[in-house]
Amino acid sequence: MKRYRCFCKSSDDCPWKINGTKHKEQSAVEVTILVDRHTCVSTMRVKTTNPSQKWVASKAVDILRDNPKVGAKELQDKLQSQHKVTICYDTIWRGKEKALAEVYGKWEESFELLFRWKAELLKRCPGSVVEIEVLEGGGEVYFHSFFCALKPCIDGFLEGCRSHLSIDATSLNGRWNGQLATAIGVDGHNWMYPVGYSFIASETQDNWTWFVQQLKKTIDDPPLLAICSDACKGLENVVKNIFPNAEQRECFYHLMKIFVKKV
Numbered sequence: 001m002k003r004y005r006c007f008c009k010s011s012d013d014c015p016w017k018i019n020g021t022k023h024k025e026q027s028a029v030e031v032t033i034l035v036d037r038h039t040c041v042s043t044m045r046v047k048t049t050n051p052s053q054k055w056v057a058s059k060a061v062d063i064l065r066d067n068p069k070v071g072a073k074e075l076q077d078k079l080q081s082q083h084k085v086t087i088c089y090d091t092i093w094r095g096k097e098k099a100l101a102e103v104y105g106k107w108e109e110s111f112e113l114l115f116r117w118k119a120e121l122l123k124r125c126p127g128s129v130v131e132i133e134v135l136e137g138g139g140e141v142y143f144h145s146f147f148c149a150l151k152p153c154i155d156g157f158l159e160g161c162r163s164h165l166s167i168d169a170t171s172l173n174g175r176w177n178g179q180l181a182t183a184i185g186v187d188g189h190n191w192m193y194p195v196g197y198s199f200i201a202s203e204t205q206d207n208w209t210w211f212v213q214q215l216k217k218t219i220d221d222p223p224l225l226a227i228c229s230d231a232c233k234g235l236e237n238v239v240k241n242i243f244p245n246a247e248q249r250e251c252f253y254h255l256m257k258i259f260v261k262k263v
Helices: 053-066 072-083 089-104 107-124 151-160 205-219 233-242 252-262
Strands: 002-007 017-022 030-035 129-137 140-149 164-172 178-186 192-200 226-229 247-250
Touching: 053 072, 053 089, 072 089, 107 129, 107 140, 129 205, 140 205, 151 192, 151 205, 164 192, 164 205, 178 205, 192 205, 205 233, 226 233, 233 247, 247 252
Parallel strands: 164 226, 226 247
Antiparallel strands: 002 017, 017 030, 129 140, 140 192, 164 178, 178 192
16 A cells, blocks of 8 residues: 655645555545645646746836846846746746836837827927838738938038938847938037938838938938948939939948958
């Protein structure tokens, strides 16, 4: 005959226990003692004794409110130290994503706030240029591109900066890929002066055309304007078509990179 004794492992003080016996000729275990009362937080109420994504999210909400930039590894160390548990990195990462969605909303839903942001910006800063382009497909509306130029930046460029613009884009790496396109001027101190910026999907001629058209809407066609860009022929053609009176220049840094590659 075999005897079995089980106790609650959540706490040594918890009275819950179950005892049983099993005879050799029987396949079932007979319960002899059952104290069906917990004074602890029972781990048997969840499917696993390991912390779940939901549990991580519930603990991470307050931490993320205090420090939104906390990383998954730092969050893992903090929760394991505070609660004396072992949590795998994947559970931490997914739980953190759930907590971020609870605190700040979902990433996808944030695009819907762009139009409210545009309305509030134009209300607070009249004369600014903000354009949002969307695509429609399958009955859904998708974000495509965005352009912004603030009124003080526009006036500062037209009234106090050199008639020179540098246009370029850099890749965005992360959850949402694309290109951050900018138009930068030069002020009287030879410092960079932001005129406008845009989010576009890629450096195609159509996207550059949209960006430069918004830029033309922003600054019109000032006299003696010089526009500097890299060796992108698509962008040069777009600038030539939209700013036919502007002098085109190529970035010396990009010319040197091309020269080094061909030497």
